[in-house]
Amino acid sequence: MATRSYAIIGTGAVGGFYGAKLQKAGLEVHFLLNRDYEFVRTQGLKIDSLEGNFTLPQVQAYNDVHQMPPCDVVIVALKTTHNYLLPQLLPPIVKPDGVVLLLQNGLNVEPQIAEIVGEKRVMGGLCFICSNKVGPGHIQHIDYSAVHLGEYQAQYQPGGISERMQEIGRDFQQANIPVELTEDLMLSRWKKLVWNIPYNGLSVVLDARTDEIMANPETRLLAEELMGEVVAIASSYNRHLPKNYIELMLDHTDKMKPYLTSMKLDYDAHRPLELEAIVGNPLQAAIAQGVDVPKITMLYQQLKFLDARNQTILR
């Protein structure tokens, strides 16, 4: 069996962690870096993880895609707010029979990738991981690490379980990353959005951790109602979530440690929010189907205001 080469676009909390794990498992990995290029080129990567710390003193680091070899699997792990760079970054580094694996949150990003590299070379992935970049080339892995992989097909038609998904899945498992293969990427995306929309959104608007949102009966109900709107959009695309799914998500969140969402971390660091991928695109999907989602709409309006001000006023 031929081994696959990997490129990592966005060597941060997510891309840095998965790339390092793959390299540690013996796979060929090429890392694209920007700010941290000089540091990582000379010092490598350092992973602090409850599954065991490790360092990779030497990695193949690049700051220019034209220096990179075309790879079999190109993992995109940028913030979606940097996806405007992808039309320049992707074409040189995806092999003709290679695939782009999009490890990002949100909805309707795959179609944008398909426009760049063609529909047949896009796969989606959802990461269930808590990790942070704590310094150049230095990643702290806090909890979880599972990845769900799904083939992308036009309009998110279910793509089934392909040969290449299984191969990539085996690479991840070899690197001790739990993997699930999904036949229906869109269903998986809606499932994750049921959690992401209420908690990412409300954590920013209310300046609150998940446990604070859950402890107050009004905002706990609001989170539940927002979940209900997400489930309604999914249904309009014939993705019917299990009846008790909302209850499961609420229970799950009750049991979580106090948690600041990624959108809240971005907000506090005055980075642009991943607002379109996580809230705006699902809202557009609702509008396209004529589904009324007033609370998601209001959440989006509030976040647009806060994001715009957050970019202009540092205070």
Next chain:
Amino acid sequence: MATRSYAIIGTGAVGGFYGAKLQKAGLEVHFLLNRDYEFVRTQGLKIDSLEGNFTLPQVQAYNDVHQMPPCDVVIVALKTTHNYLLPQLLPPIVKPDGVVLLLQNGLNVEPQIAEIVGEKRVMGGLCFICSNKVGPGHIQHIDYSAVHLGEYQAQYQPGGISERMQEIGRDFQQANIPVELTEDLMLSRWKKLVWNIPYNGLSVVLDARTDEIMANPETRLLAEELMGEVVAIASSYNRHLPKNYIELMLDHTDKMKPYLTSMKLDYDAHRPLELEAIVGNPLQAAIAQGVDVPKITMLYQQLKFLDARNQTILR
């Protein structure tokens, strides 16, 4: 014509201003005070106003309603969050044929007063005034001062223009306070809520002035949509606002100077919000009529969260 005696319950930015104006015009006024009692008893009241500064070195100040004479008109100008005191405060000081004039924001406060003093002794008033208490017995009057008066009848049935309204109106005019008499108190309350709900609510949730809310197209639209929900509740009570009323309110707000709402000032000072009178009671009124108001509901949920936290965490 007999002259009327006035009692002022809540000698702050609103009650202190109107009470002082009435006394200056020669009327008999009795002021109930709490924290500022000693100061005002010995030093009187001081009004800084663009219509002319004045001081009242001597006022009739009390810190106990049992020392006060029963009055013809008892003006309630407390924050609604202190209305739980009224069952103790009102009975001793309202003459048998006197009236309680409620100068507070919001909806469905009059029925609570009616329970204490009886339906026939309740009148409502809406104040269009910008004023602040800047120190003990010291009120700064910034802009406007008009009062709209309306008789209260059970379930806000329109009360028409009564003799006593006209008399009180003449007292106010004698004190240079512009007065309008309204036949339908509930209509006036809904009109004011069209402005108060969106701007008071959003100014707290988004930590924003009115001009910031209006400058962003998303939150401008959100304010307009919230106004639409208020208009819909009013309609369900057969109070039909003029077709261009929302447009008028938006235009009016565009032209206002940057403004922090009273709810935002309360929030920043860690005082309890007038949340039930301004948002909660209108929301209950919608639920009672089966009117769906998802955005007001969400605003209420968010404000309940923020108000509760604001009372427990000073930061």
